[in-house]
Amino acid sequence: MASWSAGYVVDVEYTHGFYQELTPSLLGFLTLLQGVQAPDLGSSSLAYCELGCGQGFSANLLAAANPHIQFYATDFNPGHIVGARDLAKAGGLHNVHFYDDSFADFLGRTDLPDFDFICLHGIYSWISPENRRTIVDFIRSKLKPGGLVYISYNTMPGWASMMPLRRLLLEHTVAQGAQLSGPSRVKHFIDLADKVGKLDTRYFGSHPKLAKRIEKLKGQNSNYIAHEYLNQHSEPFYFTDLAQDLAEAKLTWVGPANALENLDEINLTKKQQEFLAGIDDVALRQMTRDHIVDQQFRRDIFVKGAVRLSAQQVRERWLETRFVLSAKSSKIPRELRGLRHAVKLQSSIYDPLIVELEKGPRTLREIMTEPALAQAGFNRLVQALTILVALGSCQPCLPSQGVAERKLQVDRFNKAVANLSRFERKFSYFASPVTGGGIMADRMAQLMWLSLQDRGADMVRFVGDVLSAAGQRLLKDGKPLNGVEHEAELQQRVTEFEENTLGAWENLGLCPSPQQQPEQRQLRA
Incomplete structure (x- = not known):
């Protein structure tokens, strides 16, 4: 090292x-x-x-x-x-x-x-x-x-049971010295953890969660494991x-x-x-x-220097905060599960709130102009928005001022990210000029987004050509698809993207406006 x-x-x-x-x-x-x-x-x-x-x-x-x-x-x-x-x-x-x-x-x-x-x-x-x-x-x-x-x-x-085992496994791994490259050290670490876990040790018997933790490690990114477990210093x-x-x-x-x-x-x-x-x-x-x-x-x-806001100041800042849905309304869970309990989302509040947010970014002040939501009251709406954020279905936004400048820069960046996806799966997020943060976007979604930048491009053909140029095929049940099956799977994924993702992405500022992409709007109708 x-x-x-x-x-x-x-x-x-x-x-x-x-x-x-x-x-x-x-x-x-x-x-x-x-x-x-x-x-x-x-x-x-x-x-x-x-x-x-x-x-x-x-x-x-x-x-x-x-x-x-x-x-x-x-x-x-x-x-x-x-x-x-x-x-x-x-x-x-x-x-x-x-x-x-x-x-x-x-x-x-x-x-x-x-x-x-x-x-x-x-x-x-x-x-x-x-x-x-x-x-x-x-x-x-x-x-x-x-x-x-x-x-x-x-x-x-939470780390109390894992730290002694980590030290033992790290000492074994270090003892192998230069014999192990970075990836080999990770494999050795996991294999050894698995072997020790099957020795019927009193240590594992006293810490029953360890077996599940090691099993979970097997499915995690090996680069993450190297940094999480193989550093000399870990506290x-x-x-x-x-x-x-x-x-x-x-x-x-x-x-x-x-x-x-x-x-x-x-x-x-x-x-x-x-x-x-x-x-x-x-x-x-x-x-x-x-x-x-x-x-x-x-x-x-x-x-650094906590300034506590008055109740009226908090209310005013909440009223001016914008929120936007980051998922299609039908895909938003109607239950939030915590460590101990689950809370069901009351349709009388959440249904009209989600309908309002489907229209695009809205301040809480704008939301409360809807009679059904005004009746719910400020405090219940604050709680409802917090729960939607906790679900990952809604995000707070940046102020509306400057969104045009943000979109210009975001479009350039997202195009650079998507172009890298022509060859490999590397990045799984796009930037949003509305939220000022990231939006989950897998490789296929990024390629479909790229087709939208080419006005009038057939999305299925565009993505199929990109995969073909990279010498790649879609997989189903772990097996590569060919011919008609490949075309059908591509069409299915494009349909799902148009139905479940595209509308939310428009509100998040990721796509051209609906007026700029009539062909896609017709496909989704």
Whole structure:
């Protein structure tokens, strides 16, 4: 392993995923949900930093969807940064800046602005204590007063049973030394875990969840496994310790960066809620909650200088917040399941709310002009919108101002992403100029979207030609299709895209307007 790695895995690339919690508009919404002031997303002077950006796909996507924000991202693996810069260039992005600096070198830079957002996904659990201290120093030095920090990390007690086993497996893997390449180390790690799990050990007997965890590992991305389990440094944190670290940077905890975890009524029993309500210390209350739910991974929002909004200020900001559906109405679940309970979505509220949101992005103020929804009242609508966001069926939006500029940049970026899908499945998200975040888009959906950019193109033929040029065929039941069967499967997938995806994508600003694509509108009629 290279000497500059400081014990971090650098010979296996990280995944090319997009992490929704990094989205500025979502962070602003979740901060408002706690009654705390967030940076003004309508401002033209915002700066955003991602520490440990991996492949840089999230930073690139967010930069595409938020041209009014300057993005800065670092990852000390130069291979990651080469790819990130190439994608930024292909997407025509000029508001994202990538560095292959260590955290210490990044802290020492004099050419960085102060930031409104500093975000880090997962990395805090995978690095040395020295690097963690450097991150705290960076936040203390570079985060503006009123700025937000998003941080996710492995958590105790959820990792308590896995950590001793991880250490044992890592020692075995390290003992193989240079005999194992990066991918081989991952395979050796999983195979050994499986063998140890079948030895009828008292350790596994005392930790019954381990067998399921190892079984789950077998189906996970091997690159993710390398970074999650094979780093020299790996430390799950108790919330109290993490909060104490960040207090040195003058940070105050805001709340979870996850709408579902804000809904204690479906995640906790009544007795558990009452017990937690009796704990005045915020950090201790969160640590206790983690033990109640056996928390394994946390996503948290912190702020430098918490400004608590009055009830009237919160109401006004809610009324001006826009929301949009990110799924077809018929595909939205009518039940939300938490850790303990499920809540059924009342048709008297959700049916008219979903009908209203199907028309396109709407502010809560606009939503409440509908008589049936006005009758439901402000508080019930806030709860309903939060539940739709928790379901992943609805997203908070950026202000309507600037959407035309955002769409121009997003179209260029999405085209660059989709063009890469001509050859391989690499990225699974598009950027939305409406939400300022990412929208799930698998490879086939991306190719169908590409056909829409070629006015009048036959979607089935277009996608079929792309696959043929790449020497690829669709699979069904694990077998490649040919001839008439291949054509029929392509037609079926195109029909599903037109019926279930295209309408939602239009509202999300991903497609040409309906007036610009009459052929497609006729197909869907």
